[in-house]
Amino acid sequence: MNLLSLAFGNIYRRPARAGLTVSAISLGIAAVVALTGIAWGFEASWQKANDARGTDLIVTRIASENAMPSPFRAERVQEALKGYPHVQQVVGLLSEMLSVGEGSPPVFVFGWAYGSYLWDHLKLVDGRWASADTEPVVVIGSLAAELLHKSVGDRLEIEGQQFSVAGVFESPAAIENGAVVMSLTLAQQILDKPGKVNILNVKVDESATPADLAQFKSQVRATLPGFVAITSGELVGKNTVVRISKAMSHATILIAGLVGALVVFNTMLMSINERTREIGILLTVGWQRRTVMQLVFYESVILTLAGGLIGILVGIAITGILEHMEVMRGKIDAVFSPSFLVAVVGLSVLLGIAGGLFPALKAARLRPAQALWHE
Amino acid sequence: MIIHTNDRFARHWAACPGRGSAAPASIAPFRFTSRTGLPPPHGFRYKMNTESFPEAIVRARALALHFDDGDTQALNGVDLAIRAGEFVAVVGPSGCGKSSLLNIIGTLEAPTTGEVFFRAQPYSGIRDPSRFRRQHIGFIFQSFNLIPTLCALDNVLVATIGTPGTASEKMARARDLLAKLGLENRLAHFPNKMSGGERQRVAIARALINSPDLILADEPTGSLDSANSAAVLTLLTDIQKERGLTVIMATHDPSVSARADRIVAMRDGQIAPSPEAAP
Amino acid sequence: MMRRGSALLLALVLIAPAADGEELAPVAIAQAMRQVRHSDGFAARMNITLVAPTGQRALPIKISIVGQIAAARERLVIRGIAPERIRNRFIAAERSGDGPIRAVTYRESAAAAPAPADSFIPIFDSNLVVWDLFAPWWSWPEPHLGGSARVGEDDCVNVRLHTESAASPIREVVSCVDPNRHLSLRTQLFDGRHSPVRTILVEEAMRQASGRVAARKFSITGADQAVTEIEVYSGDEDYRVSSGTFAALDTPAATGNQPDHAMP
Ligand SMILES: Nc1ncnc2c1ncn2[C@@H]1O[C@H](COP(=O)(O)OP(=O)(O)O)[C@@H](O)[C@H]1O
Numbered sequence A: 001m002n003l004l005s006l007a008f009g010n011i012y013r014r015p016a017r018a019g020l021t022v023s024a025i026s027l028g029i030a031a032v033v034a035l036t037g038i039a040w041g042f043e044a045s046w047q048k049a050n051d052a053r054g055t056d057l058i059v060t061r062i063a064s065e066n067a068m069p070s071p072f073r074a075e076r077v078q079e080a081l082k083g084y085p086h087v088q089q090v091v092g093l094l095s096e097m098l099s100v101g102e103g104s105p106p107v108f109v110f111g112w113a114y115g116s117y118l119w120d121h122l123k124l125v126d127g128r129w130a131s132a133d134t135e136p137v138v139v140i141g142s143l144a145a146e147l148l149h150k151s152v153g154d155r156l157e158i159e160g161q162q163f164s165v166a167g168v169f170e171s172p173a174a175i176e177n178g179a180v181v182m183s184l185t186l187a188q189q190i191l192d193k194p195g196k197v198n199i200l201n202v203k204v205d206e207s208a209t210p211a212d213l214a215q216f217k218s219q220v221r222a223t224l225p226g227f228v229a230i231t232s233g234e235l236v237g238k239n240t241v242v243r244i245s246k247a248m249s250h251a252t253i254l255i256a257g258l259v260g261a262l263v264v265f266n267t268m269l270m271s272i273n274e275r276t277r278e279i280g281i282l283l284t285v286g287w288q289r290r291t292v293m294q295l296v297f298y299e300s301v302i303l304t305l306a307g308g309l310i311g312i313l314v315g316i317a318i319t320g321i322l323e324h325m326e327v328m329r330g331k332i333d334a335v336f337s338p339s340f341l342v343a344v345v346g347l348s349v350l351l352g353i354a355g356g357l358f359p360a361l362k363a364a365r366l367r368p369a370q371a372l373w374h375e
Numbered sequence B: 001m002i003i004h005t006n007d008r009f010a011r012h013w014a015a016c017p018g019r020g021s022a023a024p025a026s027i028a029p030f031r032f033t034s035r036t037g038l039p040p041p042h043g044f045r046y047k048m049n050t051e052s053f054p055e056a057i058v059r060a061r062a063l064a065l066h067f068d069d070g071d072t073q074a075l076n077g078v079d080l081a082i083r084a085g086e087f088v089a090v091v092g093p094s095g096c097g098k099s100s101l102l103n104i105i106g107t108l109e110a111p112t113t114g115e116v117f118f119r120a121q122p123y124s125g126i127r128d129p130s131r132f133r134r135q136h137i138g139f140i141f142q143s144f145n146l147i148p149t150l151c152a153l154d155n156v157l158v159a160t161i162g163t164p165g166t167a168s169e170k171m172a173r174a175r176d177l178l179a180k181l182g183l184e185n186r187l188a189h190f191p192n193k194m195s196g197g198e199r200q201r202v203a204i205a206r207a208l209i210n211s212p213d214l215i216l217a218d219e220p221t222g223s224l225d226s227a228n229s230a231a232v233l234t235l236l237t238d239i240q241k242e243r244g245l246t247v248i249m250a251t252h253d254p255s256v257s258a259r260a261d262r263i264v265a266m267r268d269g270q271i272a273p274s275p276e277a278a279p
Numbered sequence C: 001m002m003r004r005g006s007a008l009l010l011a012l013v014l015i016a017p018a019a020d021g022e023e024l025a026p027v028a029i030a031q032a033m034r035q036v037r038h039s040d041g042f043a044a045r046m047n048i049t050l051v052a053p054t055g056q057r058a059l060p061i062k063i064s065i066v067g068q069i070a071a072a073r074e075r076l077v078i079r080g081i082a083p084e085r086i087r088n089r090f091i092a093a094e095r096s097g098d099g100p101i102r103a104v105t106y107r108e109s110a111a112a113a114p115a116p117a118d119s120f121i122p123i124f125d126s127n128l129v130v131w132d133l134f135a136p137w138w139s140w141p142e143p144h145l146g147g148s149a150r151v152g153e154d155d156c157v158n159v160r161l162h163t164e165s166a167a168s169p170i171r172e173v174v175s176c177v178d179p180n181r182h183l184s185l186r187t188q189l190f191d192g193r194h195s196p197v198r199t200i201l202v203e204e205a206m207r208q209a210s211g212r213v214a215a216r217k218f219s220i221t222g223a224d225q226a227v228t229e230i231e232v233y234s235g236d237e238d239y240r241v242s243s244g245t246f247a248a249l250d251t252p253a254a255t256g257n258q259p260d261h262a263m264p
């Protein structure tokens, strides 16, 4: 018999209320876990895509907030960048969300400079690569193959032009797995954007240090007005999808936090009102006020902790279900890092403390003589 | 100024080594009840040997307790001295202020005016009443005040939470105590599965578990039939004698108060003149 | 890219950054709306969905519009992308100054010379009309204000314009302009008997890299209540016009070939 077992007992003997409280908290925590995991998954996926491509820096046009980035003519910038120290390759990339074929959802269509290092990280699982820059073929990611119901040899109509699927690849990045990839030249041609790219991928040599990358960035700022160089990590942070999903997960954390704290607050307050007499007895037998507070805190923390742990499991389960749903295929690739899960547990404990604070104070302030006669 | 005394105290006093039987009845214990008496010695906290140094363990001075902005006067100028080892019954009609007096002595309630001293230490100087209760006072109530969701053993153990000692040592103490009170077969029983007498014995065990100096019993037999009343009372007096405890018991049952060393009668929030009281 | 690209799309869709201190004079608004369309070259691709008055939706078609707009000359080329039946069917149109709009239709691969076309014919059976793309009403004389209104969530001010030219099937236009974004949120076109012919309604706008705001989604509702929904899915504010882009307009048109109203 100690404080903790007493706290457990107090919760255990009010199973209905404890159950409701724990479910409410676990739902909130599940939402936090699922959304945050997905948001991080987006980020990690973009990061993976960048890392896997071996891109150290990307150079793109400065776009105003909320603006659609618009393609630019690569030639002049590309030539300038090639002269920068440590630069090995400067490779153009053009991308667009397009519907390919009737009734299918829009997919990413990437144009990558033929023969550039960008292709190196893709693993061919079927078929072959294009044999020339202008050969009218595409390769598609394994997920795109599934979504579009296409395989090697099938034809694909993109912006009114016919392509045949030369190969199916797998990429470490979910985004690329769901994409159609062709040579930059073909992409520019079908989109009627000759010579244009969205971004220039820069690969530097092994000896380049972070200081060199910083130097590269300031050199772009100084000599290429209207352009900006971003390391791939920064790019991911600026990605709208990543930003929106992160903002959503932050909002969820906030709302779930508030609701969770309120639920605990309500539960503990009700429980304390019911147990006023019991608290009077405890004070009478010599319990310290802080011991009473501790008991209430233990109870709230046990509730939130249980809610938190169940919530984590439910959140992971929800994400798993979402990942396997047809409409979501390839769009999410959730990441649950151990430190995040520890933080979620920490968050639930915080909820317990926040929600239990006032009830605990209230319980500790009871006057024993009054509390004893409370019915 | 009201001075209470009885034979037992006189015997103590006479038996006191180093004091002549002619020692004036107005010294030592009585000096503390004087309004002009010396301030209590600083840091007066050690346990007194009540046998060799009979002393007022509790002394109340001019206690008043008002409720509802003075409309209800539960206590109205109570002076009282209780000596260590005494078994005192506080008697009087319902509503005369017995419970109020015990609550104040038990630090469950603060007096509106007046002061209580525990071994000359003023209550107003107690910084941690909980700790004080835990160390010095055990409570027994008419309604038992057991926690319905805890078994007998846990109801006793709950009073040891926050006290020094190991769990196994506390457990052993609680078992011993309950066994001594004849409850060795009731350890895992919940209050609603026990008789009134058993419940009150659990409450007595809880009151004793931290080895208090003073037991405050508010109508301890009020909810019991006469057989159980007698049994509980016998237990209480036995333990009191065995441990040299001081007991203050509120009751309106003459057969109960008869077991006390001394009776303090109350009426309308005041101590009523009693035939036993000294002039 | 620092070139002053014009907001892509069409007349109806164009707007400029707010001009400081500009008064809400109708003439000034008309002037600004003309000005804001100027572009050295732009391209836009859009999905067009026809919705019958019964609510039945046709499969979307894809077209591209490329244009170059200056005060002296304005040229547009519309190309069908998908599906197969409209693929590489072209309509080109031009206008010099405030002159009439001349349109031709042709096919890329066809050896035949471009055929003259009517600038009032609907594009690929939709409510989208070549004539509207030029927004010629902004150069009609004596525009006047018709009070403020609210379109969707946005406030705008109505500008009424009309022409005496008996040659024009559209004689009157009421355009509700968001003066801050220079975006015409709603454009109502009327014939000579004041009967509504069609209404162009902007549903979603976007700010482009240049800072200009253009419609991303808009609809055109005809007098028969058939609706054409248009969504821009790709754009280029800085399209490089080549010598071949508008070549069809410089080729002598085959004569005697009457415009094909059912087409192109
Ligand atoms: N918390 C309280 N609020 C108001 N009046 C009280 C309160 N407690 C006791 N009283 C009143 O004080 C008086 C003395 O009560 P109490 O000490 O309980 O008497 P007893 O125990 O002798 O029956 C009664 O009139 C009672 O109604």
Ligand SMILES: [Mg+2]
Residues within 6 Å of the ligand: B095, B098, B099, B100, B218
């Ligand atoms: Mg009472």
